[in-house]
Amino acid sequence: MHLLSRRRLLGGAGVTAAALGLHAAGFSSGRAWANPRFDGDPFRLGVASGDPAADGFVLWTRLAPDPLALDGLGGMPAESAQVEWQVAHDESFGRVAAQGAARAVPELAHSVHVEVAGLSPGRDYFYRFRTTGSEAVISPVGRARTAPARRGRSGEVSFAFASCQCWYEGFYTAYRHMAGEDLDFVVHLGDYLYEYGVGATAGVRGMRLDASFQHETYTLTDYRNRHALTRLDADLQAAHQAFCWILTWDDHEVENNWAADVAQLDSDGFPDSDPAAFRQRKAAAFQAYYEHLPLRLPQRPSGSSVRMYRRLPFGNVLDLHVLDSRSYRDDQVCGDGTKPGCDAERSDPARSVLGAEQERWLLDGTARSAARWNVLANQTLIAQVDQDPDPDVLSSGLDMWDGYTTARDRLLRGLYDSGANNPVVLTGDIHRSVVADLKLDFDDPASPVVATEFAGTSISSGQDGAATDQVGRNWLAAGVNPHLKWHNAQRGYTRVTADDRRLRADYRVLPYVTRPGAPVSTAASFVVENDRPGAQPA
Template structure:
């Protein structure tokens, strides 16, 4: 695994530093005292997440047989002690923090070690050891000092979403791993719940029948995550940077809303609330088990606190949203269709839930950071998807299906004088740049914020710079606040200074075979103090 510039290379020998013992407090059974693994227990890679000024959370999962049908990953029903180290160099000559934690069977022998006591705005390297097996080396950077000691001049990150494993190769992640970034934001659809097909789609593999059907049980979700995380390009991007993640719909089921499932006629009793809540609990647990999330994000049954705020000095406050768990059901039976204006505009309807909405507006209003960036799932901008000016056709799963909630969001930003709000969006499998206005139907209405919607990593297979949907959206006079569209696959790179934000849309020409090159399809600038994007 080769990663350029400041990146990691291979593994290194472990030091003899004394390691403290930390108990996860879950498994009361006897420990596996002398682990001996039939294969590499780190086959799913390593990761770091949610950086703060003094640390981050470290993740791995012990799984020498990741696709074992019992979903145990080839591990016994016993807890295992895992040592971790953090160093200032990739050869671990200067270890600055170390410790031990338990990998327990209740959490699929995943590890979530929350590291503190590090210096702000510094690069660190980390690794794990258990039973003599040493993990690959990962890299993560701490956030700048929130007290503003030392004014952060700039930060760079990338955001991505929608990585359907069987519809494309993760070549874009290999390119992302070679970028000069400080962290990565993932906006959802890390996993797809659908069956992978007889040949695993474009991957050309034969898998057990359990992978051919939709995921419902904890074992099925676990094995689908394991299948996804075996991809070495995805592992490279995780190992290169700390990730900040939130979910969208496919981590559980397409277009779910709160406790309401999508009725898809597959024979599973999704319409039964209790059955769907049980499915959610399984999906949420598997999500936590496979990603670098902190303890506050650990689910309690079918509930989890995914929305949270991360600060990067005086430059950036990142508001991570969960627009699935607390929303009302979509009107009109979901989908894209005309009508339902009264239902969409119902002031009682919510996208974020009252508590999260209040948390977001109050927090953004108090923020002293130069930029307030939202990690958001579905498109905020109004989009008439029918080019006929006499017909308004709306995507009812997007914020267009919750227009009163959108009005509260944008009006709240405007009235509170929120500093430079920018929305990052996934979900739609296409890139869109939009001005977010107080009133989308009034050309004179002020622009409140800028939205950068990013394309999918692979979902939808090979894309194109323009397609029928894009032509419809950009028809003259239909959506004048939309500035740009592209339907190729890839990710978006963001660079922030106190003066400006630059967004570069990095795309690959194909994903249905590996090895695609990467290029920049479009670049945009937002000036601090002036909402709206300028194309470069």
Template sequence: MSELLDARGRTRRTLILTGAAAMAGWAGRAPALAMRDVSGADPFTLGVASGDPHADGVVLWTRLAPQPLAADGFGGMPARRVQVRWTLATDEACTKVARTGDVSADPAAAHSVHVEVRGLTPGREYFYRFEAMGHRSRIGRTRTAPGLGGGAAAAGPARFGVVSCARYESGYFTAYGHLAAERPDLVLHLGDYVYEYAGTPKSVRPFEAPETTTLAGYRDRYALYRTDPDLQTLHATAPFAVVWDDHEVDNNWAGEVPEDGQTREQFLARRAVAFQAYYEMMPLRGVARPAGSSARLYRQIAWGDLASICMLDTRQFRDDQPCGDGNKPACEARLDQARQMLGPVQEGWLRERAARSRAIWDVLGQQVFFGELVRPLPDGRDALPMDSWNGYVAARGRVLDMYTARPHNLVVLTGDVHRHFAGTLHAGGGPADAPVVGTEFVATSVTSAGDGSDDGAAVQALLGRNPNLRFSADRRGYLLADITPSTWTTHFRTVPWVTRAAAPVQTRASFVVEAGRPGLNRLS
């Protein structure tokens, strides 16, 4: 059987090799282009990033921090505003300037910078950098989304990377570096960008810090993660679309309910500083800036006529997990019709977007397992995870109904569970013998849960209890999606280890969804 070609006529092997070579060449030129005045401490230790691309603009981000891990959370910066110049250009050397300007980095926002550039050309590549305090940042690559209105004939191919769950102390972020070499057009980060737990001295990458509960603590945790070279490279390679899951605040938090014995007032104060630190460190638009313990993170990114991407918040507005959370063999409360996962406002917003969408592919970027997931227990019983949509059955059915009122090509992208999965979604959230209405691709973790294993018996036991699932793998990695008007192809990329550096990457499986024909077709 001949090897599948992508939309640009390349095999996967050619695509990966040429992508890696191109990235290496581009990255190798970047230091010479990003000249620096070394008369003082470099404030760009946390790198650069871009995000939330629109057809006419994109967000550019950096944070000034010459001492990124300073205990007070201010990164070694003075308690005053600092002017930052930004430049956006059409060439890698940043000499063909498209836009430039100055912005003030404020100590109240940890000297972070969010520049919302407008008036750009749809669907094109740009390069950017920052200057401040006598230094220049590295050069980043970004792009705008394609414009609307051309229809299927004008909807060119796109490449999305999907990642989640990167725990620093569990291992090396090698997967981020491999994804950067794939040159994605957009990276969807589906949560657990950082972990709030206290540092563990016997871990793969030990650090000393208590559990994050304060603004300084959250700032320092993000700074620790952002010093990682693979994460910095990925941010400098492609724009991100980000959403949080639980560990950006507190494990398995739900609405205003924390994991442990915090009072409501204590938890909302913690949530407020966690939200602030998240916004400061992410390439988000101003509409996502938190107001105390509230923030609007759900939003739509239109990738031309090819894809409508709705990024969802499944933490802030949900009801508490039923039956005490965890994996439960029986839980009638999960069937309560009134239970909310998205909350009425976000759910109404999504219903409107689904009704109005004319995109070829409707994409939901969200955190927790969406389809049916039965987990076999050692005693032979089956259990359902209450933190996932399995604990919010009616809410899941309402979402699926939004996309079955008329034909859609629905793709749900998920993180959280530290395993790769490919599965089908069925009408009304029903059993696997109900009509297929969509597809779910679940990205494994970047490092969380360590190296993983290739326990075939465990995989077969899991797939045997879940007829809606076609594939699972317990290794670390990411998803790579190649999208055309006629097909959505997801490659499950994995690394064999994260507990030491320099792991290679491979494709464990590839699946194609054909537009107009929901279901999974395995390629390899």
């Protein structure tokens, strides 16, 4: 294995303030591991980058030579370890742009988050990590692209978005195809992890795992090992190595359909219906989420509190508004699920999906944005969807924005009244692809279209899909949901390109995920023209 000399690794370019001791602050961790020696490759969970800015990004890795160790520590001792990092203009690291060292501490499962700044906008960089000591090991090489500068001539921004990657229900072949695309970044809309037990044979993966993987996740050790199991997938690692990722969570990173401090009431016997107990569970889930993903310091949790919503600019082309629709929402009405009725409860003006502070932040930010496109990274479907083909019955999904109709009205009215530039919503959660016009009044055909919603399917959740299914037929039945433009129930991801004139969404789908090696194709493409809300077939 090619190893860099310590002099070469640490010489040259300086270290930004954000990169120095990012995890050392607040962690004593006792003594450092003087001469690390690993029983296996410490970089088995790969490398990643995230949250690109015009001058940098965050780099991630976790030292874990035994990623599924039953104590959740990844085969590492209770000592901190020094990890050196390097960013270069070229893949052979002949032209180093930035480098330094970070401390991997046991309190954060020996994860490393380095915030690199001082780079040039709109260009590719390569990065890697290196352990110290006489038996130093170099990580795989990752590639990351900085965001374009806000000023200057606008170009094209290209990205993919994905969600819902239940590990035991399907292979991550979609990520292998995604890694081969030419993208600026990837947006993950949630359900990176599933809290359920993986089953006796790990579902379609055909593996036998320790009994600790057979029950729902509750403790920090549970969540750490479930994340590690997910991150061992080679296709997922390839997509992380290829692009910066921008992530937010939905429900399964903690528990199905959680809402603020309210747990799902039908959990399997764990006393998390008590808000204090559920906050402990959230704290464990949030910490493990941070430990395994390329998130910046503001997204590091403090117990069960963390601010995940944030805004990332990409030149003059788009502002990406990343939402958290779980941490501040009111509990689902009428016992959750999909059902008719509950009109008074659903329309209660006191109810919210985003919470008052995040809602103001979003509407103020979209109103002030000078970018051509305001793109919302959202979790659950905003569009009204009557899920019963009987025209006399309105059946609503109460975990979606249909369960919070006044909150939806406030959002769409706020975007419309402020004249926000070209709002486009990216949505995950539903394991199917949907294109929808978002209208001020979904029941009035003449009502203005405010925005376009592109809902993307799952990577693997739900196992093999189909181009159409009964749910899709119900949703697209004549006269039931006229604002829905298209539906598909296959697995995959969505590729988006945007410039001054238009935004285009290509739905990339796979015929199967229950076995590896599926090809990818484009099921449909839609465009939104500048200043013309609503999607049209490309």
